[in-house]
Amino acid sequence: MKTVRIGIVLPEDARRELRVRSLADMLRVNGERSDKTTWTLHAEGETIDDGDRRVAKLSIEPVTTPEQPQLVVENVRAGRGFHWEQAINITLPGTIEVTVRDDALMLVNELPLETYLAGVLTSEMSGECPLEFLKAQCVTARSWMIAATERKHADLGIDFCNDDCCQRFQGIASVTDAARRAADETAGEVMVHDSGVVVDANYSKSCGGIVEAPVHVWGHDKPGQYAVADGPADDGVARFFPLAADAVVDYVGGSWLKRCRAWCSPNVVPDADLPRYLGRIDDGGGHFRWRVSYTADELCAILNRKRRLSASRIRDLAVTRRGVSGRATAMTVDYVADDGGRRTETIEDQYAIRDALSASFLYSSAFDIRVARDAEGWPTRIELIGAGWGHGAGLCQIGALGMALSGFDYRAILHHYFTNMQIERIGGTS
Ligand SMILES: [Zn+2]
Ligand SMILES: [Zn+2]
Known part of the structure; x- marks a missing residue:
C-alpha cells in the first residue's frame, strides 16, 4: 500500500456544489494541463458541471510532486455527527477525483501513504506535540491502517474516510516538521502481535x-x-483496576484525584496546556473528568428524540453493565409513556449510550448517574459525572502525550498501551 484513497466529501454529506481552489501554477485536469485557479462544481444528474464542461468523472492531478499542497476544498464536514462537528477548508496534496454518487458529489483524495499519515498526526492532535508522542501516534495509526480489519467504506471505492469514523485527516496545511519527522523516522514501522498479525x-x-x-x-x-491502569505502578489509579461497580463513585469523583498521576490526568498534562496539543476541531479541555447536568424534562426530550420513545416522565436510570474502565455497556431507562403505561428502555453498547444521553454526543460512557428527586420521588435533575473522552481502548492519546512529556520514548509508550507485540519495519510502505 504505497498510496491511499481517502474519501473527503462523501455521498452522505449530500453536497450538490463544491468549491475547489488551486494552490499550484499548473495542474492536470482530466489529463490536460490547466492554469485555472478556482472551480465551482455542480452535480447535474449523473455528471459534474465544472463551468467548462460536463463529465462523469473529474480528475485533478499534480504536474509535479504528489507530496506538495495542490488544492483547497472548501467547507468539508469534519466530526460528522459528533459534538465537535464543523465545516472546514482543507488543503490536499496528490490527486483529487470527483464523481457523482447517490445524487451527490463525492470527492476522493489519492495521496502517498506517509504524507497521509503526517496529515493524520496533525489532524488527530496538533503538530506542537512532542516528537515521541507523534511517533507513537504514527505507528499506531499505521498499524491500524495496515491491519485494516475495519473496511467501513469498501462500497465507495475508498480505503478510509477523512473523519473520526476512520481516522481524522484534515489535509496537510498544519503538518509541521516534527510531524513529517515522526512519519519519516518510523517509516514502515508497525506493531506485530506474537501470533504474526499486525x-x-x-x-x-x-x-x-x-x-x-x-x-x-x-x-x-x-x-x-x-486493559491496563494508565499510570505509574505506584499511582492511586492502579488500585481501581479493574474497576468494580461499587468503586465507580470514588473513581469518577473521589478526593484521590487531587494526587492522581495517571498519564492522561491534568496533574500530568494540565488542561491549560491542552489547546496547543489538541486537534484544531477539538474543544479545549481534556475531559479526564467531566460533568453534564440536565433537568428531568430536558433528558426526557433528548431520549424521546434519540431513542424514538414516547416518554412523558423519566422514573429512573441505571447502568446495568460496565467494562473494566467503568464504561457503561448496558443501561436501562424506566419511564412513564404518553399513554400512562410504565416502560423500560434498554440501551446496549457504549456508543449507543453516548448517543442516547446527549443532544449531540457524550464524551464517554464511563459515568456515575446522580439523580435529584422531588418529595414524591420523581427525578428533577440528572447529573452525569464522567471520566475520559472516547471509547478508551488502545492508545490513550492524552496519556501518550503525558508519557512523552514525562520523558518516555515512543517504544516505551507503545509497549505500555499494547501487549505481546514487537515493533517491526515492514516492506512496501516506505
Ligand atoms: Zn470512515
Ligand atoms: Zn489515559
Missing part, C-alpha cells in the same frame, strides 16, 4: 485513567490490545 491498533482521546478492554467496545478481543 495489531489492529485503536486509539481514543482520553481513557480517563483505565484503558478499556476491546471486548467491551467491539464485543471481541483484539490481539495486542489489553
Whole structure:
C-alpha cells in the first residue's frame, strides 16, 4: 500500500456544489494541463458541471510532486455527527477525483501513504506535540491502517474516510516538521502481535485513567490490545483496576484525584496546556473528568428524540453493565409513556449510550448517574459525572502525550498501551 484513497466529501454529506481552489501554477485536469485557479462544481444528474464542461468523472492531478499542497476544498464536514462537528477548508496534496454518487458529489483524495499519515498526526492532535508522542501516534495509526480489519467504506471505492469514523485527516496545511519527522523516522514501522498479525491498533482521546478492554467496545478481543491502569505502578489509579461497580463513585469523583498521576490526568498534562496539543476541531479541555447536568424534562426530550420513545416522565436510570474502565455497556431507562403505561428502555453498547444521553454526543460512557428527586420521588435533575473522552481502548492519546512529556520514548509508550507485540519495519510502505 504505497498510496491511499481517502474519501473527503462523501455521498452522505449530500453536497450538490463544491468549491475547489488551486494552490499550484499548473495542474492536470482530466489529463490536460490547466492554469485555472478556482472551480465551482455542480452535480447535474449523473455528471459534474465544472463551468467548462460536463463529465462523469473529474480528475485533478499534480504536474509535479504528489507530496506538495495542490488544492483547497472548501467547507468539508469534519466530526460528522459528533459534538465537535464543523465545516472546514482543507488543503490536499496528490490527486483529487470527483464523481457523482447517490445524487451527490463525492470527492476522493489519492495521496502517498506517509504524507497521509503526517496529515493524520496533525489532524488527530496538533503538530506542537512532542516528537515521541507523534511517533507513537504514527505507528499506531499505521498499524491500524495496515491491519485494516475495519473496511467501513469498501462500497465507495475508498480505503478510509477523512473523519473520526476512520481516522481524522484534515489535509496537510498544519503538518509541521516534527510531524513529517515522526512519519519519516518510523517509516514502515508497525506493531506485530506474537501470533504474526499486525495489531489492529485503536486509539481514543482520553481513557480517563483505565484503558478499556476491546471486548467491551467491539464485543471481541483484539490481539495486542489489553486493559491496563494508565499510570505509574505506584499511582492511586492502579488500585481501581479493574474497576468494580461499587468503586465507580470514588473513581469518577473521589478526593484521590487531587494526587492522581495517571498519564492522561491534568496533574500530568494540565488542561491549560491542552489547546496547543489538541486537534484544531477539538474543544479545549481534556475531559479526564467531566460533568453534564440536565433537568428531568430536558433528558426526557433528548431520549424521546434519540431513542424514538414516547416518554412523558423519566422514573429512573441505571447502568446495568460496565467494562473494566467503568464504561457503561448496558443501561436501562424506566419511564412513564404518553399513554400512562410504565416502560423500560434498554440501551446496549457504549456508543449507543453516548448517543442516547446527549443532544449531540457524550464524551464517554464511563459515568456515575446522580439523580435529584422531588418529595414524591420523581427525578428533577440528572447529573452525569464522567471520566475520559472516547471509547478508551488502545492508545490513550492524552496519556501518550503525558508519557512523552514525562520523558518516555515512543517504544516505551507503545509497549505500555499494547501487549505481546514487537515493533517491526515492514516492506512496501516506505
Ligand atoms: Zn470512515
Ligand atoms: Zn489515559
